[in-house]
Amino acid sequence: MINKVRADALEMLSIVPDGASITIGGFGLTGVPIMLCDALCELDRKDLHIVSNNAGIDPTGVGRLVGEGRLRKFTGSFPSNKDFFTLFHRGRVELELVPQGTLAERMRAGGAGIPAFYTPTSAGTDLATGSYPARYDGNGQVTAWLPAKDVRVFGGTACVLETALATDFALVKSHRADRLGNLAFRLASRNFNVPAAMAGRVTFCESQSIVEVGEIEPDDVHLPGIFVQHVIQSRPGSFDAPNRGAAS
Amino acid sequence: MSEPEPLGWSRDDLATRAALDVPDGAYVNLGIGIPMLIASHIPDDREVWFHTENGVLGLGGVPEADEIDLDMQNAGKEYSKIVVGAAAFDSALSFAIVRGGHLDIAVLGGMQVTATGDLANWSVPGRTPGVGGAMDLVTGSKQVWVLMEHTDRTGTPKLMRHCTLPVTGTRCVSRVYTTLGVFQPAGTHFECIDLAPGVDRETVRGLTDAEVTFHDDARDGH
Numbered sequence: 001m002i003n004k005v006r007a008d009a010l011e012m013l014s015i016v017p018d019g020a021s022i023t024i025g026g027f028g029l030t031g032v033p034i035m036l037c038d039a040l041c042e043l044d045r046k047d048l049h050i051v052s053n054n055a056g057i058d059p060t061g062v063g064r065l066v067g068e069g070r071l072r073k074f075t076g077s078f079p080s081n082k083d084f085f086t087l088f089h090r091g092r093v094e095l096e097l098v099p100q101g102t103l104a105e106r107m108r109a110g111g112a113g114i115p116a117f118y119t120p121t122s123a124g125t126d127l128a129t130g131s132y133p134a135r136y137d138g139n140g141q142v143t144a145w146l147p148a149k150d151v152r153v154f155g156g157t158a159c160v161l162e163t164a165l166a167t168d169f170a171l172v173k174s175h176r177a178d179r180l181g182n183l184a185f186r187l188a189s190r191n192f193n194v195p196a197a198m199a200g201r202v203t204f205c206e207s208q209s210i211v212e213v214g215e216i217e218p219d220d221v222h223l224p225g226i227f228v229q230h231v232i233q234s235r236p237g238s239f240d241a242p243n244r245g246a247a248s
Numbered sequence: 249m250s251e252p253e254p255l256g257w258s259r260d261d262l263a264t265r266a267a268l269d270v271p272d273g274a275y276v277n278l279g280i281g282i283p284m285l286i287a288s289h290i291p292d293d294r295e296v297w298f299h300t301e302n303g304v305l306g307l308g309g310v311p312e313a314d315e316i317d318l319d320m321q322n323a324g325k326e327y328s329k330i331v332v333g334a335a336a337f338d339s340a341l342s343f344a345i346v347r348g349g350h351l352d353i354a355v356l357g358g359m360q361v362t363a364t365g366d367l368a369n370w371s372v373p374g375r376t377p378g379v380g381g382a383m384d385l386v387t388g389s390k391q392v393w394v395l396m397e398h399t400d401r402t403g404t405p406k407l408m409r410h411c412t413l414p415v416t417g418t419r420c421v422s423r424v425y426t427t428l429g430v431f432q433p434a435g436t437h438f439e440c441i442d443l444a445p446g447v448d449r450e451t452v453r454g455l456t457d458a459e460v461t462f463h464d465d466a467r468d469g470h
Contacts, residue, residue, distance in 0.1 A: 027302040027339070028325030030318070053339070057325060078378040085376050097377055100301060101343025101384030108340040120387045121347060126371065126414045127379065175319070187336050188328075189319040191303045194338035222338070 004181045004231045005210055009039040012204060012230050018045055019072070021167035023107060023200050024052040024062055025193030031185065032061040033173040033206045035235045040065060040171075047072045051107070051167055051199070053100060053192050055079035066093075075165065077103050091136045096146065097127060102162055104195050110166035111198025111227065118152055118159035128160045170200020173234065174223075176216055177207035181225030184216045197227045206234040255451070256398065256427040256444035264289040265442070266355065266395055266425045270296055274352040277301065277385060280324040282395045283355040299351060301381040303342045306334025323381065346381065347388040354389035356382060358396040358424070360411045363458045365421040365433040367394060368413035379416075386417035398426035398455055405457040407431060407438055428452050429466060440466040 006012040013036065016022070022040075026032030040048070041064055048065065053076050056063020065071060067083045071093045074084065077100040087093045098106065099121045109117055126132040130148035137143045149160035172193040174183040183205060185193060197203045205228050257265060263285030270276060270286065272294040278284050288309065290296050298307040300322045307322055308329030315329065322328040345351060360368040370382045386392050399405055407424065424431040429452060430442040437459035440452060448468040453460055 027323075028321050030302070030321050078380045080376050080378045082376075088377065095377060097379055099379050099383040100339070100381035101347050104339035104343050119347065121384045123387075124418050125383060125416065127383070131414075185336075185338075186319040187317065187330065188300070188302050188304050188321050190336055190338050191342075192339045195340045 003179045004225070004229060005179045006230050006232045009035060009206075009232055010043060012232060013039045013043060015202075016040065016043070016045060016169055019047045019049075020045070020169055021049040021051065023165065023167045023170040023196040024050060025170070025172040025191065025196040026061060027053050027188065027191035028057055030187075031173050031189030031191050031193050033171040033204075034061045035206045035232075036171040036173075036204055037061045037065055041068055041070065046070050049073040049075070049167070051075040051103075051165055052196075053077050053103060055081040055084040057081060075103070089136055089140055091138045091143070094135045094144070096134065097132060099127065103165075104192060106162055106165040107192070107195035107199035109164035111195070111200075114164055116161055116163045118154065118161055120157050120159045122149070123151060123158040123160050165199050167200055168202065170196045170203040172197045172203060172205045172228075174205050174207045176209050176211050177205055177228075177231045178211050178213045178216060178225070179231070180213060181205065181228030181231055182213075182216050182221045183207070183223040183225070183228060184220055185222050190222060194223050197223055202230070203228045204230045204232070206232050208234050254427060256429070256447045258427075260285060260289075261444070262395055262425055262427060265430065265444075266393060267291070269423075270294065270353065272296070275299060275305070275350065277346065277351050277354045277389065279354070279356040279382070279385070281357040283357060284322075284324065286355060286395075299342075299345060300328070301339070301342050301346060301385070303337050303339055304330060304334055305337075305345070306331045308334075343381070343384050346384045349388050349390060351385075351389040353391045353393055354385040355393045355395055356385060356416075358394035358406065358421075359400070359413050360406050360408045361394050361396075361421050361424050361433065362408050362411055363433050363437050364435055365419045366411050367392070367416045367421050368411040369394070370416045371414045373414075382416045386420040391422045392417075392420050394421050394424045396424070396426055398428040398452075403455070405455055407460075408457045428455065431460070434461070437461055439463055442466055443468065
């Protein structure tokens with residue numbers, strides 16, 4: 001019998017090694033697998049390549065991983081976190097800045113067996129022409145730039161070649177999950193969790209509730225369990241975030 | 249912090265002016281900042297649907313403290329309401345809406361716009377990195393409107409012959425609403441199609457880097 005429900009987050013995530021690449025769902029404060037990020041910190045994992053839309057907008061979730069200096073590289077669209085800014089400009093972490101829609105599609109492609117695709121987004125911009133810093137040295141000098149993207153014209157529109165993002169692991173958060181790993185989300189907390197779960201070769205989900213098989217109606221499964229390998233009950237409190245208000 | 253009375257439209261006036269041009273039945277994405285103010289100024293007789301790129305079509309207004317739903321934020325990471333009939337989806341589908349040309353209007357803030365419709369609004373060298381969904385929005389939407397102050401804080405023009413800041417997209421802007429008026433990129437120049445009350449043509453010319461022509465509707469000091 002398939003039972004993907006796990007009891008202990010530290011034990012579950014102990015298979016994630018230092019240096020792993022990990023896609024993490026969430027946008028702003030919604031749908032962020034905070035408990036799983038905490039577990040990675042408690043396991044003292046380092047040199048991680050984190051793929052996520054935000055680099056955290058407060059010291060929880062991805063923000064905690066960043067603040068504790070656990071990243072070697074960040075791939076995402078909006079790393080507006082002050083800790084990240086400091087680490088990036090001191091040469092402590094590499095950045096792959098990606099437009100948000102391209103990021104989502106690269107994750108989706110990674111899980112969908114599409115190695116690369118063309119998109120008009122970012123054509124002609126610094127993100128496509130090799131003109132955006134990817135890494136600094138300790139003195140604030142750029143030592144690496146994002147690579148220039150291949151360009152092809154389709155129907156008169158310049159498009160850039162983007163490669164799929166498939167990572168060793170993914171961390172996501174759902175509203176409901178069952179022992180098969182079927183997931184259902186609420187409102188804006190679905191966001192990157194679906195493409196993130198697809199991008200991970202091994203996907204861990206923390207869920208606000210774990211329900212019996214069949215409770216999520218077939219038409220209400222937002223992500224089929226075949227994409228999910230491990231499910232765990234989210235820690236009470238980790239989804240009762242206070243209203244921390246807006247940030248950049 | 250008190251600021252001197254600005255010339256032309258206030259931010260709220262600007263949003264009200266742009267809202268007048270949003271047609272009934274439009275699907276619209278509003279960027280963070282002044283564009284978001286448009287939502288509360290849509291005339292009552294129009295049904296307009298707001299898309300937020302973090303995965304909802306049918307974004308509503310600001311919730312009271314007891315209405316906050318922790319699963320519902322807008323793209324500015326503020327807690328938001330939704331309207332009856334709203335749909336929720338993941339980020340990949342959300343950007344299929346954006347990139348696929350399904351949005352009627354994307355309204356963004358701007359740092360610089362050129363007469364050819366190039367937009368710079370995502371990066372100032374040395375500042376916090378971040379691009380978000382701006383490059384996707386300017387690529388896919390049927391119309392891209394920019395709402396911004398006519399000049400930056402130092403009085404430097406933002407309607408430019410060439411962008412000096414990194415571009416978000418090229419030849420993508422269809423209309424610019426500034427605190428001084430409404431402008432359409434016309435290739436070699438901007439055409440001003442409306443002036444804010446009390447603003448004259450010479451003032452606009454003096455605060456604009458690119459050439460400006462004036463439509464008959466853009467009358468001085470009306």
